[in-house]
Amino acid sequence: MFVRAAISAFLLGVTVLGVASAAERTGEAVPPTGAADDFPVASDVRLGGDDAQTRLIVDLSRKIDVRTFTLANPYRVVMDMPQVTFQFPPKVGEAGRGLIKAFRFGLVMQGGSRMVIDLARPAQVDMAFVLDPIHDQPSRLVLHLTATDRESFMRSLALETGAPQRGKPEAPLETKGSGDSRPLIVIDPGHGGIDNGTRAASGEMEKTIVLQFSLLLRDKLDKIGKYRVLMTRSDDTFVALGDRVQFARARQAALFISIHADALRRREGDAQGATVYTLSERASDARAARLAEAENKADVIAGLDLSAEEKDVAGILFDLARRETKTFSVQFAQTMIGTLKTAARLHQHPLKSASFAVLKAPDVPSVLVELGYVSNKADLKSLISTEWRDRTADSIVQAVDAFFRPRLAGSGQRSGQN
Ligand SMILES: [Zn+2]
Numbered sequence: 001m002f003v004r005a006a007i008s009a010f011l012l013g014v015t016v017l018g019v020a021s022a023a024e025r026t027g028e029a030v031p032p033t034g035a036a037d038d039f040p041v042a043s044d045v046r047l048g049g050d051d052a053q054t055r056l057i058v059d060l061s062r063k064i065d066v067r068t069f070t071l072a073n074p075y076r077v078v079m080d081m082p083q084v085t086f087q088f089p090p091k092v093g094e095a096g097r098g099l100i101k102a103f104r105f106g107l108v109m110q111g112g113s114r115m116v117i118d119l120a121r122p123a124q125v126d127m128a129f130v131l132d133p134i135h136d137q138p139s140r141l142v143l144h145l146t147a148t149d150r151e152s153f154m155r156s157l158a159l160e161t162g163a164p165q166r167g168k169p170e171a172p173l174e175t176k177g178s179g180d181s182r183p184l185i186v187i188d189p190g191h192g193g194i195d196n197g198t199r200a201a202s203g204e205m206e207k208t209i210v211l212q213f214s215l216l217l218r219d220k221l222d223k224i225g226k227y228r229v230l231m232t233r234s235d236d237t238f239v240a241l242g243d244r245v246q247f248a249r250a251r252q253a254a255l256f257i258s259i260h261a262d263a264l265r266r267r268e269g270d271a272q273g274a275t276v277y278t279l280s281e282r283a284s285d286a287r288a289a290r291l292a293e294a295e296n297k298a299d300v301i302a303g304l305d306l307s308a309e310e311k312d313v314a315g316i317l318f319d320l321a322r323r324e325t326k327t328f329s330v331q332f333a334q335t336m337i338g339t340l341k342t343a344a345r346l347h348q349h350p351l352k353s354a355s356f357a358v359l360k361a362p363d364v365p366s367v368l369v370e371l372g373y374v375s376n377k378a379d380l381k382s383l384i385s386t387e388w389r390d391r392t393a394d395s396i397v398q399a400v401d402a403f404f405r406p407r408l409a410g411s412g413q414r415s416g417q418n
Pocket residue numbers: 190191197198206260261295
């Protein structure tokens with residue numbers, strides 16, 4: 001359900017281009033979502049051509065169906081396909097060629113993979129097809145792009161997306177409250193699936209680091225028994241930012257904790273330590289503003305079309321934010337700084353604020369923790385150390401306990417002072 005937006009983008013205005021299904025051609029059944037090793041493997045990718053015409057070729061272990069569509073602001077071509085195991089060489093997609101600036105790939109929902117291609121300038125998809133394997137050659141996915149101008153790009157975009165409006169069906173909740181009066185804590189591991197987040201020079205990815213940390217934190221909070229704990233994702237799946245917020249709001253969460261790991265580019269210098277962020281319209285400093293901008297790009301990275309929603313989200317949600325929620329968010333962030341510093345190294349300015357999309361629930365106190373910098377050697381060592389994670393997760397549990405103590409005291413549970 002968290003992938004609602006992804007699914008609607010998946011279903012929306014998608015152009016199917018001359019691809020015969022594997023089943024049609026070979027009579028072989030395509031497994032829908034079986035064991036991991038049932039998935040077709042994409043083993044290599046190559047770019048060819050120039051600024052006028054560019055092609056992208058992917059080697060596949062067997063034939064699959066692909067569908068493509070385009071997105072503007074920024075110009076992108078999205079290719080959706082059944083779930084594929086990507087085994088591309090490292091760093092592939094970071095550099096482009098011709099019309100292709102860069103590309104990303106990964107899981108966008110269970111059973112569905114995606115490649116998102118950032119265009120250097122407007123381009124049109126001439127062809128997208130998958131060739132049968134021949135002799136010792138693997139099956140090949142071929143995408144042909146030709147340069148075009150903005151006007152033509154926007155015109156074909158309007159044709160693609162003209163028919164169905166991107167709907168937001170309200171999916172029913174599986175369990176609402178279920179008579180359990182314990183406060184609900186939502187843990188939100190950042191990124192996932194096609195969106196890797198930041199990456200260390202040695203290859204460790206933010207999405208994996210924060211998921212492992214979040215699972216540990218969940219188990220620790222669960223064990224106490226005083227809270228209900230849910231996660232916006234508990235595996236390597238992409239979840240849109242708005243769906244993360246909605247997940248917490250729909251369940252009336254009492255606290256939302258988003259977990260991330262930051263990185264600086266070499267020219268930005270070096271920094272280390274954990275930082276806790278709360279929401280503010282105006283960022284506490286320029287670096288916090290840039291970070292929020294980067295974190296807010298998750299949906300663009302995954303190839304979602306935000307052109308229809310951006311305005312509403314930015315303006316109205318913030319206006320609606322209740323003073324009380326904001327006060328609680330800051331209070332929790334301060335408490336967390338207090339407990340974190342006993343366990344982990346803190347950034348020199350550990351409490352900051354900026355306009356993070358994922359913190360915009362007007363009725364759920366929300367914080368975003370950057371556990372450290374994957375670009376810093378000492379931080380990275382901590383982030384992947386079991387001992388550091390254990391200690392740091394414990395310190396967040398202490399902050400949660402301190403935050404809820406006055407509230408739970410009033411509801412007949414164990415009392416405490418504050
Ligand atoms: Zn992040």
